[in-house]
Amino acid sequence: xxxxxxxxxxxxxxxxxxxxxxxxxxxxxxxxxxxxxxxxxxxxxxxxxxxxxxxxxxxxxxxxxxxxxxxxxxxxxxxxxxxxxxxxxxxxxxxxxxxxxxxxxxxxxxxxxxxxxxxxxxxxxxxxxxxxxxxxxxxxxxxxxxxxxxxxxxxxxxxxxxxxxxxxxxxxxxxxxxxxxxxxxxxxxxxxxxxxxxxxxxxxxxxxxxxxxxxxxxxxxxxxxxxxxxxxxxxxxxxxxxxxxxxxxxxxxxxxxxxxxxxxxxxxxxxxxxxxxxxxxxxxxxxxxxxxxxxxxxxx
Amino acid sequence: xxxxxxxxxxxxxxxxxxxxxxxxxxxxxxxxxxxxxxxxxxxxxxxxxxxxxxxxxxxxxxxxxxxxxxxxxxxxxxxxxxxxxxxxxxxxxxxxxxxxxxxxxxxxxxxxxxxxxxxxxxxxxxxxxxxxxxxxxxxxxxxxxxxxxxxxxxxxxxxxxxxxxxxxxxxxxxxxxxxxxxxxxxxxxxxxxxxxxxxxxxxxxxxxxxxxxxxxxxxxxxxxxxxxxxxxxxxxxxxxxxxxxxxxxxxxxxxxxxxxxxxxxxxxxxxxxxxxxxxxxxxxxxxxxxxxxxxxxxxx
DNA sequence: CATAACACATAAAATCTCCTTATGCATAGT
DNA sequence: ACTATGCATAAGGAGATTTTATGTGTTATG
Numbered sequence: 001x002x003x004x005x006x007x008x009x010x011x012x013x014x015x016x017x018x019x020x021x022x023x024x025x026x027x028x029x030x031x032x033x034x035x036x037x038x039x040x041x042x043x044x045x046x047x048x049x050x051x052x053x054x055x056x057x058x059x060x061x062x063x064x065x066x067x068x069x070x071x072x073x074x075x076x077x078x079x080x081x082x083x084x085x086x087x088x089x090x091x092x093x094x095x096x097x098x099x100x101x102x103x104x105x106x107x108x109x110x111x112x113x114x115x116x117x118x119x120x121x122x123x124x125x126x127x128x129x130x131x132x133x134x135x136x137x138x139x140x141x142x143x144x145x146x147x148x149x150x151x152x153x154x155x156x157x158x159x160x161x162x163x164x165x166x167x168x169x170x171x172x173x174x175x176x177x178x179x180x181x182x183x184x185x186x187x188x189x190x191x192x193x194x195x196x197x198x199x200x201x202x203x204x205x206x207x208x209x210x211x212x213x214x215x216x217x218x219x220x221x222x223x224x225x226x227x228x229x230x231x232x233x234x235x236x237x238x239x240x241x242x243x244x245x246x247x248x249x250x251x252x253x254x255x256x257x258x259x260x261x262x263x264x265x266x267x268x269x270x271x272x273x274x275x276x277x278x279x280x281x282x283x284x285x286x287x288x289x290x291x292x293x294x295x296x297x298x299x300x
Numbered sequence: 301x302x303x304x305x306x307x308x309x310x311x312x313x314x315x316x317x318x319x320x321x322x323x324x325x326x327x328x329x330x331x332x333x334x335x336x337x338x339x340x341x342x343x344x345x346x347x348x349x350x351x352x353x354x355x356x357x358x359x360x361x362x363x364x365x366x367x368x369x370x371x372x373x374x375x376x377x378x379x380x381x382x383x384x385x386x387x388x389x390x391x392x393x394x395x396x397x398x399x400x401x402x403x404x405x406x407x408x409x410x411x412x413x414x415x416x417x418x419x420x421x422x423x424x425x426x427x428x429x430x431x432x433x434x435x436x437x438x439x440x441x442x443x444x445x446x447x448x449x450x451x452x453x454x455x456x457x458x459x460x461x462x463x464x465x466x467x468x469x470x471x472x473x474x475x476x477x478x479x480x481x482x483x484x485x486x487x488x489x490x491x492x493x494x495x496x497x498x499x500x501x502x503x504x505x506x507x508x509x510x511x512x513x514x515x516x517x518x519x520x521x522x523x524x525x526x527x528x529x530x531x532x533x534x535x536x537x538x539x540x541x542x543x544x545x546x547x548x549x550x551x552x553x554x555x556x557x558x559x560x561x562x563x564x565x566x567x568x569x570x571x572x573x574x575x576x577x578x579x580x581x582x583x584x585x586x587x588x589x590x591x592x593x594x595x596x597x598x599x600x
Numbered sequence: 601c602a603t604a605a606c607a608c609a610t611a612a613a614a615t616c617t618c619c620t621t622a623t624g625c626a627t628a629g630t
Numbered sequence: 631a632c633t634a635t636g637c638a639t640a641a642g643g644a645g646a647t648t649t650t651a652t653g654t655g656t657t658a659t660g
Contacts, residue, residue: 003381003384003385005312005377005380005381005384006384008308008309008311008312009308009309011308011380012305012308048384048387048388048391049388049391049579050387050390050391050579051435051436051439054436054437054438054439055436055437056437063439064390064394064396064439065387065390065391068383068386068387068390069383069384069386069387072379072380072382072383072386073379073380073383075379076376076377076379076380076383077305077376079372079373079375079376079379080305080311080372080373080376081305082372083368083369083372083373083376084305084306084348084369086368086369086372087348087350087365087368087369088348088349090350090364090365090368091348091349091350091365094364096364135351136351136354136355137354137355137356138354139351139354139363139364279349279350
């Protein structure tokens with residue numbers, strides 16, 4: 001590192017001037033004036049301590065020293081150019097998404113294939129993780145998070161509102177002669193009774209109960225497990241109907257009441273740094289995902 | 301050429317920051333403030349269109365894109381550094397001298413070896429050519445020229461004054477019974493009677509003659525030939541005694557008169573661009589040559 | 601747990617670099 | 631000789647870069 005380099009701008013100029021054997025031609029290539037080239041070469045020669053060009057009548061030619069370094073400088077610039085071509089390639093064709101598990105398993109997994117087909121030049125990497133991503137410290141283009149959509153500096157699109165309703169297997173419902181009123185559910189085991197949504201839901205249905213407490217933190221990350229347990233007839237789960245549309249259609253789960261409880265504003269959001277909203281790959285994914293959500297909503 | 305590079309200064313900063321994994325360390329290495337590094341990286345990331353670093357608590361780490369380009373950028377900078385090490389090497393260890401033939405054959409040739417021995421790290425290239433070198437258009441470090449020392453922008457050291465005196469072989473002198481007075485020379489053939497120095501010399505000796513005219517341009521470039529002819533007894537030549545010290549000592553030539561003619565200020569000069577007077581190799585050669593001239597003068 | 605230490609971000613102001621304009625000079629070609 | 635071409639140079643200014651000063655968040659420490 002001991003070697004301190006000359007002003008880099010003068011190197012770019014040198015590279016062009018050496019290639020052309022002319023300051024005027026170089027200035028044209030670089031989009032600057034001939035005077036600027038001359039000035040830069042003067043700077044560079046002063047810094048290097050030895051002339052790099054011989055000023056001949058209608059051209060300049062490299063000195064011995066100039067001849068030796070010119071090809072090396074050219075090579076170095078080729079490398080730099082190559083690096084940025086690669087960078088653009090990477091940043092255009094590589095989309096990294098971090099998503100909460102629930103959304104990935106219940107929505108994204110079965111649809112992401114269509115995005116790949118639509119944009120086969122973009123390689124998608126899906127990371128599932130719990131915590132809310134901070135884009136300044138994680139190498140991610142997009143995130144899908146649950147919350148209220150109030151985040152600083154990010155663009156957020158609501159995908160699926162966080163609404164909940166009890167669900168159970170038809171067999172289990174049958175076992176107590178069907179579910180007629182909300183309190184019927186209390187005859188059956190509640191899967192994870194500590195889930196705060198239970199209390200919210202029963203409250204909104206006018207059913208009093210001391211059973212339901214615990215903090216109000218979302219347990220959405222493990223909805224899938226609760227759904228599986230419910231399908232297996234092990235009890236009643238409180239789930240987001242949007243994610244179990246298929247199960248309801250198939251009949252492996254039933255939703256006895258249309259009433260849902262929701263926490264206004266909460267839900268699953270697509271988020272990304274505001275500053276990057278116009279980057280093509282981000283636009284493409286956003287448009288695709290919002291369209292998928294739209295289709296999903298219409299399929300009701 | 302289609303790829304336009306990001307600001308090069310930001311690349312130098314990136315290279316250092318990537319190497320250190322720290323903006324603060326990089327700023328120390330580069331001798332600037334941490335704020336400047338932060339600013340440059342912001343610029344670069346904006347230009348590339350994608351983050352290059354992830355800001356982690358006590359450090360920064362490269363993103364995927366950053367990781368890809370970092371080694372390439374580093375390599376490019378190594379190349380640039382190598383180029384300038386080489387340039388310095390070339391410019392330090394390669395000394396190119398252009399000299400008039402006379403001085404080379406009569407003075408330099410027999411002494412240059414001692415310079416090589418003294419500075420075996422410097423490769424000397426001797427070019428002999430007639431014309432006065434313009435350092436801005438010839439790839440030369442030093443020149444030895446004849447003239448009056450009045451040149452623009454160059455440092456000039458007088459080496460050997462241009463003084464002349466008739467010389468001839470002892471046998472030829474003997475053939476007319478020895479040379480007693482200047483006019484005796486007129487009994488013998490003058491080698492190149494058109495040489496203007498003849499007229500000057502006879503004039504200064506008080507000998508009138510219509511024979512001598514021609515322009516006053518120095519013929520020094522061909523002195524060697526005239527000397528050879530004189531040694532061979534073909535006539536009388538008017539030569540610079542300093543250059544034929546050996547011949548005089550050996551007795552192959554005699555100088556019948558101590559009187560010389562000289563043109564004040566004219567002579568052989570060491571010249572080089574004023575701006576480059578402090579460059580080591582130039583100082584070394586100058587000091588060596590002036591010392592050799594000194595020794596020569598003392599050996600009278 | 602509070603506090604100090606550390607690292608990066610940001611805003612405003614001061615520099616300083618670099619470019620352009622305008623011009624001069626030398627050479628080559630007509 | 632005269633014109634065109636190409637580089638050098640000076641002056642002036644626009645813009646980039648750096649510094650100073652300060653803020654925020656994190657880790658380490660008592």
